[in-house]
Amino acid sequence: MNKGRGFQHGWWLMLITLGVMLATALPFSFAYSEDKQFAYMMFNEITLIIPLLVGFCFVNAEDCSGSIIDRIGIKGFSPKVLPFIILLLVAGQFFVNYATLPIQTILTILLGGREYDFANGVENLWQNILLMCVLAPIFEEILCRGILMDLFKRYGVAKMLIYSSFGFAVLHFDMQSLIPLFFIGILLGMIRITTDSIFAAMVAHSASNLFALLSITFEQFGVFAETVIVILGTVAFPFLVWYYFKKCSGCFKCRRELIQAEASPTGFSAALVIILFLFVISGFALAVSRFISGELFYDIRSLFIY
16 A cells, blocks of 8 residues: 555645635636625635545545544543633634734735725624634535544654644635634644544634634624634633643543554655645745735835824
8 A cells, every 4th residue: 555645645635726716716717796705705615625535535545444523533532621612712813823923913014904895894793703703614624624634644753743734724715814724724633633523623723713704703892802812812821731631631532543653755745835835826826916906015104104
């Protein structure tokens, strides 16, 4: 058996995913308007079913001996860890946003901000909750913490976490948020391993998105309260990590055989090279576009004026 086949399958799966998402975005790019944002993003999430089906085929090709449902973690978890995994991810999101703020600021100046703004009115809140807190956690967790982690598990726990987290960040195709998304992916991967349940990662992912969505939507009603919560979450994050692993160890279903398994060599992946090339080219093209249009100079100038 080819030791690097799972590595190849994982990155080809991510390249297929990006291709599917790009193909579904094309019809909307010619007639894009604010009222079609939800339809576009909803359609974009639903089409993830295609790479999910391809991923299941890859998982089955890797090892036919066990149940796919069991291998991707479709099983329950102890309710005792529920508040800890939610707090861990929410606080972790605050922590990484502050820790990487200088890098994010530079990337935002060079590449601009995100095109989609969720702060578009309370009247659209239910749509955003459906998208961010239901569909996104389900599809993205099955793909990244289920299929990808299973494909990468033979290369050791560290590489499995790194590769699947980078795949999670790549899935959003947002260079400005690449580092925070990668870090969040690491936390979700840790939750998936320690609970041996993809549902735990889904719940944490959904709760984190919900908090972010509500803080953006109702930003004008509680800026001071939100700031206090963010600071407290950032400071508390290291202690939450310690408490999670030390005090909740009795609730874990951690797969010892996975952690103790000997890592296999990955080999070379042409799909990974293509993905990195696409990221670099898209970022460079966006920066050049902002430079030509004058937006880059305006953003840099505004830093010194305001």
